[in-house]
Amino acid sequence: EIVLTQSPGTLSLSPGERATLSCRASQSVRSSYLAWYQQKPGQAPRLLIYAASSRATGIPDRFSGSGSGTDFTLTISRLEPEDFAVYYCQQYGSSPWTFGQGTKVEIK
Amino acid sequence: QVQVQESGPGLVKPSETLSLTCTVSGASVSSGSYYWSWYRQPPGKGLEWIGYIYNTWSTNYNPSLTSRVTISVDTSKNQISLKVNSVTAADTAVYYCEASGGHWGQGTLVIVSS
Numbered sequence: 439e440i441v442l443t444q445s446p447g448t449l450s451l452s453p454g455e456r457a458t459l460s461c462r463a464s465q466s467v468r469s470s471y472l473a474w475y476q477q478k479p480g481q482a483p484r485l486l487i488y489a490a491s492s493r494a495t496g497i498p499d500r501f502s503g504s505g506s507g508t509d510f511t512l513t514i515s516r517l518e519p520e521d522f523a524v525y526y527c528q529q530y531g532s533s534p535w536t537f538g539q540g541t542k543v544e545i546k
Numbered sequence: 547q548v549q550v551q552e553s554g555p556g557l558v559k560p561s562e563t564l565s566l567t568c569t570v571s572g573a574s575v576s577s578g579s580y581y582w583s584w585y586r587q588p589p590g591k592g593l594e595w596i597g598y599i600y601n602t603w604s605t606n607y608n609p610s611l612t613s614r615v616t617i618s619v620d621t622s623k624n625q626i627s628l629k630v631n632s633v634t635a636a637d638t639a640v641y642y643c644e645a646s647g648g649h650w651g652q653g654t655l656v657i658v659s660s
Contacts, residue, residue, distance in 0.1 A: 482653050485647070488647075528595075536595065
């Protein structure tokens with residue numbers, strides 16, 4: 439099973455700042471099948487990025503993903519008020535599909 | 547645009563079977579265009595993949611649950627079902643259905659308690 443470790447656990451930033459979230463895999467993620475989700479309290483996860491760097495439909499271009507192999511990054515170029523949430527990475531290249539433990543982006 | 551919605555009992559007794567339904571609109575569950583997955587999230591915790599079904603018959607389950615889980619398709623109702631046997635309090639969670647490509651339902655809370 440591929441273990442995904444996200445860092446930091448919590449990121450305290452102000453609106454307008456840049457957020458950089460990390461996701462490290464215990465082994466290489468096949469074909470960069472790595473996704474990023476945003477989740478707000480009481481809501482379902484929202485797909486932001488798939489295949490490591492492809493934005494999902496309707497996702498603003500301030501969200502970008504990068505990386506390959508075992509190291510992946512989600513960058514939010516300029517935080518908007520609605521971006522404060524929990525972010526999860528997920529690998530779907532190997533069974534079982536697994537998630538990281540999440541990074542909370544909170545208002546500083 | 548494919549949409550999914552979960553439904554089922556909100557309370558299940560320990561040792562019984564949890565049964566949930568995912569009703570699909572905007573796509574056919576038999577089309578082969580989507581993987582139909584189930585996930586769960588215990589209160590205040592992270593996400594866990596339960597398994598998926600593809601092409602109405604091909605299934606893949608999380609090894610942590612495979613002995614207790616069944617995912618199946620009802621093509622006549624355009625629904626996906628999830629069954630989890632012998633539930634315990636550890637199965638208390640919000641359960642989500644997803645059509646691949648990020649089409650998630652709003653989730654349904656299932657509490658396991660006597």
